[in-house]
Amino acid sequence: MxxxxxxxxxxxxxxxxxxxxxxxxxxxxxxxxxxxxxxxxxxxxxxxxxxxxxxxxxxxxxxxxxxxxxxxxxxxxxxxxxxxxxxxxxxxxxxxxxxxxxxxxxxxxxxxxxxxxxxxxxxxxxxxxxxxxxxxxxxxxxxxxxxxxxxxxxxxxxxxxxxxxxxxxxxxxxxxxxxECFDVTTCFADATPAEVDTAGCTIAGDGAALRNVALETAGDDGICDGDEGDEDRRCLVALNADSDSGFRVGDDGRIQLPPAVCEQMAQKKIAAVLTAPATSCVQKTAGLPTCGPWLASRSEEP
Known part of the structure; x- marks a missing residue:
């Protein structure tokens, strides 16, 4: 406990x-x-x-x-x-x-x-x-x-x-x-921006291959991959797979994002949606917390 x-x-x-x-x-x-x-x-x-x-x-x-x-x-x-x-x-x-x-x-x-x-x-x-x-x-x-x-x-x-x-x-x-934890900056180090279909707030999937998805925020919210003031610093929010609060893969193979992602892109709160293959990193899920100084390593049963 x-x-x-x-x-x-x-x-x-x-x-x-x-x-x-x-x-x-x-x-x-x-x-x-x-x-x-x-x-x-x-x-x-x-x-x-x-x-x-x-x-x-x-x-x-x-x-x-x-x-x-x-x-x-x-x-x-x-x-x-x-x-x-x-x-x-x-x-x-x-x-x-x-x-x-x-x-x-x-x-x-x-x-x-x-x-x-x-x-x-x-x-x-x-x-x-x-x-x-x-x-x-x-x-x-x-x-x-x-x-x-x-x-x-x-x-x-x-x-x-x-x-x-x-x-x-x-x-x-x-x-x-x-x-175990999900290292956001490492897992999205080589991530690429996805083209977002704002009509349905979806992005292209990758067939049967698993992918990770993150939001690049327009400010400094999220987990950042550099020091404050670095020109190429990115601050990311990783989305959970197969989650109502994250993303799901539809029957057509496209990745469904929360509608608020497209709304906040229009409001300039989100700069881009990034994707990366879940190969060297496992897929981010709700049960896999992000790594950081806040992390609770204990895992005792109640």
Missing amino acids: SRGRRLALAALAALACGGCGEVDEIVIAISTDLAVPKDFDVLQVQVFEGNQGKFNRPYRRLGGSDAEAQLPATLGFFSSDAGGESIRIKVAARNKDDVGPVRILREVVTTIPKDRVALLTVSLDFLCDGSGQAAGSDVERALCDEGQTCVAGACVSSEIDSSTLPDYSSRDVFGGGDG
């Missing part, structure tokens, strides 16, 4: 399992495609049961030697009544401190599952930059309406049926359970 999860269970007394038989638990796995601490350095997690706050914790100094959390971060919440409690989860990326500016907000409304440990993946991604705003130590929606949350730059329902969630396994969070 990770240090972060022990803190969560100790603080969430109303949902703590007191002498339960079967485990009724949901594990939240929090990740990002940005670079920490350059892009944000505070992770805030809040959990509500009804209108009552059950857990509120900022994790500061991300990416530093004294970081209060590493990424991916896992937090587990138990049931006190055989499962089924409805909870609302808010996860935010902030800067400077727990009342600092908010870059990204994800909200999920779900239930504690019964008789199992379920995995809920929550990703704080570049495409949802600007989705939250600070309200003192609280975080409010800045992009989506009530009942919605930002995923891949689009507002979708914040409700998730916990019965559809997979069982928790460290392999699905910590790089196959062995602490």
